[in-house]
Amino acid sequence: MKIRKRYWLACVAIVFCLGLPMASSAVADDDDPPGRVARLSLADGQVSFSPAGTDDWVSAVVNRPMTTGDRLWTDHDSRAELHVGSAAFRVSGMTGFSFLNLSDQMIQVRLTEGTVNVRVRRLGDNESIEIDTPNLALSILRPGRYRINVSETGDTTVINIRDGEGEVTGGGSAYTIHAGEQAVLSGTDSLSADIQALAVDDDFDNWCKERDLREEHAASRRYVSDDVIGYEDLDDYGGWRPDPQYGNVWFPHVTVVNWAPYRYGHWVWISPWGWTWVDSAPWGFAPFHYGRWVSVRGAWGWVPCPPPVVAVGYVRPVYAPALVAWVGGPNFGFGFGIGGAVGVGVNVGWFPLGPREVFVPSYPVSRVYVNSVNISNTTVNQTVINNYYNTTIVNKNVTKNDVHYMNQSVPGGVTATSGQNFTSARPVNSNLVRVDPKEAAAAPVGYAAPSVAPPKQAVLGAGAPTNNHPPAALMSRPVVAKATPPPPPPTFAKQQAAIQANQGRPITIAQAHQLEPERTHANVSPVRMAPAATAVAPKMNTAPGNLNRSADPGPLTTNHPANGQANYNANRPPSAKPNGNSNVDTQLEQKHQQQIQQLQQKQDQERQKLDEQRYKQQQELQKQAADQQKQSQIEEKQQQQLQQLEQKHDQQQQQLKEKQEAEHAKTQGQKQAPPPKSKPSSDEKPHH
Numbered sequence: 001m002k003i004r005k006r007y008w009l010a011c012v013a014i015v016f017c018l019g020l021p022m023a024s025s026a027v028a029d030d031d032d033p034p035g036r037v038a039r040l041s042l043a044d045g046q047v048s049f050s051p052a053g054t055d056d057w058v059s060a061v062v063n064r065p066m067t068t069g070d071r072l073w074t075d076h077d078s079r080a081e082l083h084v085g086s087a088a089f090r091v092s093g094m095t096g097f098s099f100l101n102l103s104d105q106m107i108q109v110r111l112t113e114g115t116v117n118v119r120v121r122r123l124g125d126n127e128s129i130e131i132d133t134p135n136l137a138l139s140i141l142r143p144g145r146y147r148i149n150v151s152e153t154g155d156t157t158v159i160n161i162r163d164g165e166g167e168v169t170g171g172g173s174a175y176t177i178h179a180g181e182q183a184v185l186s187g188t189d190s191l192s193a194d195i196q197a198l199a200v201d202d203d204f205d206n207w208c209k210e211r212d213l214r215e216e217h218a219a220s221r222r223y224v225s226d227d228v229i230g231y232e233d234l235d236d237y238g239g240w241r242p243d244p245q246y247g248n249v250w251f252p253h254v255t256v257v258n259w260a261p262y263r264y265g266h267w268v269w270i271s272p273w274g275w276t277w278v279d280s281a282p283w284g285f286a287p288f289h290y291g292r293w294v295s296v297r298g299a300w301g302w303v304p305c306p307p308p309v310v311a312v313g314y315v316r317p318v319y320a321p322a323l324v325a326w327v328g329g330p331n332f333g334f335g336f337g338i339g340g341a342v343g344v345g346v347n348v349g350w351f352p353l354g355p356r357e358v359f360v361p362s363y364p365v366s367r368v369y370v371n372s373v374n375i376s377n378t379t380v381n382q383t384v385i386n387n388y389y390n391t392t393i394v395n396k397n398v399t400k401n402d403v404h405y406m407n408q409s410v411p412g413g414v415t416a417t418s419g420q421n422f423t424s425a426r427p428v429n430s431n432l433v434r435v436d437p438k439e440a441a442a443a444p445v446g447y448a449a450p451s452v453a454p455p456k457q458a459v460l461g462a463g464a465p466t467n468n469h470p471p472a473a474l475m476s477r478p479v480v481a482k483a484t485p486p487p488p489p490p491t492f493a494k495q496q497a498a499i500q501a502n503q504g505r506p507i508t509i510a511q512a513h514q515l516e517p518e519r520t521h522a523n524v525s526p527v528r529m530a531p532a533a534t535a536v537a538p539k540m541n542t543a544p545g546n547l548n549r550s551a552d553p554g555p556l557t558t559n560h561p562a563n564g565q566a567n568y569n570a571n572r573p574p575s576a577k578p579n580g581n582s583n584v585d586t587q588l589e590q591k592h593q594q595q596i597q598q599l600q601q602k603q604d605q606e607r608q609k610l611d612e613q614r615y616k617q618q619q620e621l622q623k624q625a626a627d628q629q630k631q632s633q634i635e636e637k638q639q640q641q642l643q644q645l646e647q648k649h650d651q652q653q654q655q656l657k658e659k660q661e662a663e664h665a666k667t668q669g670q671k672q673a674p675p676p677k678s679k680p681s682s683d684e685k686p687h688h
Contacts, residue, residue, distance in 0.1 A: 045078025058463030
């Protein structure tokens with residue numbers, strides 16, 4: 001209790017004493033940056049990435065945060081996976097994927113060609129997910145599993161809904177697609193829809209289901225909110241241990257000497273947040289954008305956002321670009337918000353924020369945002385946050401007093417690199433600057449990141465330049481949208497000039513929208529708004545004989561073995577008979593379909609059994625670890641009791657010894673004293 005009180009007082013001291021000059025300023029609530037991003041969690045094969053506002057394509061880097069305007073391209077035999085909140089997007093080969101809009105309420109995807117599988121676990125009351133293709137817009141209405149395929153020519157979209165419900169809008173028509181249905185939607189100016197029974201799962205579908213099971217069985221869901229992007233990777237690379245002060249703490253399994261958070265990775269610039277950390281570890285997303293870090297008995301541990309509790313107010317965890325504090329001084333050389341810039345010979349240093357320490361962004365935000373980003377990521381008093389906001393942002397108090405941060409004095413907790421390395425997206429651990437522990441512990445501390453306009457390399461990140469990208473015709477292919485997306489992002493050159501004019505600090509979203517984009521620029525995603533639509537009942541064609549996956553579906557294929565589609569022959573009349581054995585063929589086809597479904601069910605059962613065995617093994621291991629810890633606690637308690645008994649025994653012996661000595665001294669005193677003289681009795685006569 002005393003320790004917790006000490007950290008709370010430290011936060012109060014931050015509020016009332018630390019008037020750091022801030023790079024951020026007060027903005028309206030509706031101009032706050034989004035509280036979530038997309039995480040590129042997997043890139044298998046040749047996956048290319050293009051940041052918003054650029055023409056350049058680089059190899060995709062796992063853990064890169066993605067937002068509005070960012071684009072992906074998966075080449076032949078390649079796959080990618082992205083997570084946004086409770087939704088997962090899995091992209092197959094030869095697919096063009098980008099975000100038209102990514103905000104707290106909207107996920108709007110532009111799919112120009114190829115296949116994407118969408119898994120939605122939850123859908124908030126005000127949350128919308130829309131997939132826009134060249135001939136329609138799909139609005140996801142319920143949680144479930146969806147697969148969308150766009151033909152190479154862009155005039156046909158096939159939608160499979162295994163669970164859930166969706167609404168298709170395009171060509172003046174609106175169709176509702178239900179669970180267990182496959183819809184083939186053709187045409188651009190007008191849209192025709194044919195509904196079939198679901199096709200048999202292929203390799204890509206099975207892979208997506210395996211990824212889903214992995215997330216559902218993640219033990220970390222018991223300790224961290226599943227709105228924290230990247231929680232599913234924690235089980236394979238670390239373990240959870242309870243701590244009496246911080247609750248459940250996750251400790252990574254690292255073997256690197258002098259490992260510390262925010263040391264093995266690189267810095268990139270992502271608007272509107274500015275300088276953003278990209279970690280190189282496969283698990284390195286959740287622990288670096290949510291929660292706090294703490295050193296427990298010499299080991300670094302991550303204190304996460306707690307999972308929702310019934311009947312308790314829940315705030316969805318808010319993404320942060322990097323939860324660090326910045327250090328200055330003679331060997332660090334930047335002014336942390338007083339106009340200092342990173343230049344030649346100037347080093348940059350930082351350390352992770354600890355539990356209950358307030359994070360104040362370097363980018364323009366409102367009071368509501370500062371409250372949300374802290375309350376959802378650590379245990380800190382809201383009054384403290386409000387006072388800190390008033391002191392540093394509203395009143396712009398430049399008075400600075402020294403405040404102790406728990407991780408600043410941890411041995412090896414401060415990381416530093418050169419300014420050139422910092423701004424060029426190079427690995428930090430390959431270009432470390434030696435930091436003296438005493439000097440690091442006494443260095444000035446600030447919340448504002450270095451004030452410097454990013455070079456282009458900082459926006460592109462650590463990916464290598466690549467020629468693997470979609471053709472120009474595909475990049476400029478328009479898509480149909482039901483919801484109006486925000487204006488396309490301005491070019492990087494215009495953003496860079498605006499950031500330089502803002503003294504190297506991030507600009508607001510509203511300021512970015514005021515920069516007129518170059519409409520002919522390749523990064524602009526053309527959109528055709530869907531006209532007013534009339535609800536239409538689609539043509540139902542659910543006979544199993546109409547599903548033939550063995551034939552090539554022509555323009556629906558995307559040259560990836562996992563992208564097979566149902567071969568729906570829409571041009572053949574139902575009564576047409578290609579040969580005299582059509583009834584036999586239909587019966588054989590039905591038998592084959594049943595055999596395939598039975599095999600699939602058997603495989604699913606076996607896979608589920610294996611998953612359950614793995615889950616039980618994990619539970620047993622965790623129970624063993626808990627039992628070992630409990631046994632250690634019992635042994636420690638017994639040892640303490642034994643020590644107490646020994647102390648009590650020693651005290652009793654001492655008391656007994658003192659008592660014996662006192663009695664002995666009393667006895668000796670009685671022996672040395674002369675015996676008292678006795679008087680003669682009255683009956684006795686004197687003897688003569």
